[in-house]
Amino acid sequence: RKKVTVGSLRAMHKRGEPITMLTAHDFPSAHVADAAGMDMILVGDSLAMVALGMEDTNEVTLEEMLLHCRSVARATKAAFTIGDLPMGSYEISPAQALETAIRFIKEGRVQGVKLEGGKEMAPTIERITAAGIPVLGHVGLTPQRQNALGGFRVQGKTVASATKVLEDALAVQKAGCFAVVVEAVPADVAAIITRKLSIPTIGIGAGNGCAGQVLVQIDMTGNFPPGRFLPKFVKKYGDVWSESLRAIETYRDEVKSRQYPGPEHTYPISKEELEAFTE
Numbered sequence: 001r002k003k004v005t006v007g008s009l010r011a012m013h014k015r016g017e018p019i020t021m022l023t024a025h026d027f028p029s030a031h032v033a034d035a036a037g038m039d040m041i042l043v044g045d046s047l048a049m050v051a052l053g054m055e056d057t058n059e060v061t062l063e064e065m066l067l068h069c070r071s072v073a074r075a076t077k078a079a080f081t082i083g084d085l086p087m088g089s090y091e092i093s094p095a096q097a098l099e100t101a102i103r104f105i106k107e108g109r110v111q112g113v114k115l116e117g118g119k120e121m122a123p124t125i126e127r128i129t130a131a132g133i134p135v136l137g138h139v140g141l142t143p144q145r146q147n148a149l150g151g152f153r154v155q156g157k158t159v160a161s162a163t164k165v166l167e168d169a170l171a172v173q174k175a176g177c178f179a180v181v182v183e184a185v186p187a188d189v190a191a192i193i194t195r196k197l198s199i200p201t202i203g204i205g206a207g208n209g210c211a212g213q214v215l216v217q218i219d220m221t222g223n224f225p226p227g228r229f230l231p232k233f234v235k236k237y238g239d240v241w242s243e244s245l246r247a248i249e250t251y252r253d254e255v256k257s258r259q260y261p262g263p264e265h266t267y268p269i270s271k272e273e274l275e276a277f278t279e
């Protein structure tokens with residue numbers, strides 16, 4: 001498979017082919033996403049919760065994000081990789097954001113960065129893209145701002161709110177983003193925004209009218225214990241948790257009953273050597 005680039009993503013968008021994006025947080029999760037033919041792999045700050053067990057995405061640090069980006073980058077051969085700038089690493093100034101973005105490229109070994117926000121982030125996006133670093137925007141529901149948004153709420157449900165999401169998307173496009181994530185927005189609103197933009201929209205909880213889709217890997221593969229809350233937009237395509245549980249429980253039972261390891265898992269020694277050793 002050929003390496004996906006900003007150019008091939010643009011071509012994909014031009015011919016109306018949906019762009020596929022999935023999160024990964026370490027070597028194995030990136031390896032499988034790349035093998036499955038994902039166009040883009042996002043090292044999302046959602047790894048705070050799904051990989052590190054934190055309360056929310058705001059707890060993860062820049063150093064932690066860089067460590068995870070490096071492990072994802074080592075496994076990714078073809079997909080275009082994006083690192084998510086964590087809360088606190090880019091809001092202070094465009095200079096701070098550029099410094100952080102450079103660390104993602106040099107140390108995280110990803111090919112682009114994502115940052116949350118609309119109009120207010122335009123100067124920051126301009127600064128980063130001027131340095132030759134591709135930026136993926138993120139509008140609509142921006143989880144890093146959950147405290148200001150009053151929780152994880154669908155955005156764009158009123159004329160005023162839909163207008164804000166549209167204006168934010170247009171602003172990040174104008175500032176130089178090569179694509180924009182649109183999160184938790186009514187499908188009809190996201191479809192209109194997609195038509196008004198020239199860059200691709202990557203939807204999550206934003207319906208089928210976006211130019212591409214993104215999901216959190218452990219959600220869509222079902223790699224979590226029963227009873228966990230899942231947002232409405234998540235489709236569970238697999239049951240990785242049950243398969244892992246079954247395998248580990250079987251291993252436990254076979255060790256307890258001395259069925260494992262069997263002769264086929266065991267190194268032999270010649271009779272003569274064994275006799276000599278036993279004496």
Ligand code: KIV
Nearest residue numbers: 023044045046181214
């Ligand atoms: O952190 C993340 O995984 C994300 C995607 C869900 C867009 O930001």
Ligand code: NA
Nearest residue numbers: 044045046084
């Ligand atoms: Na994120």
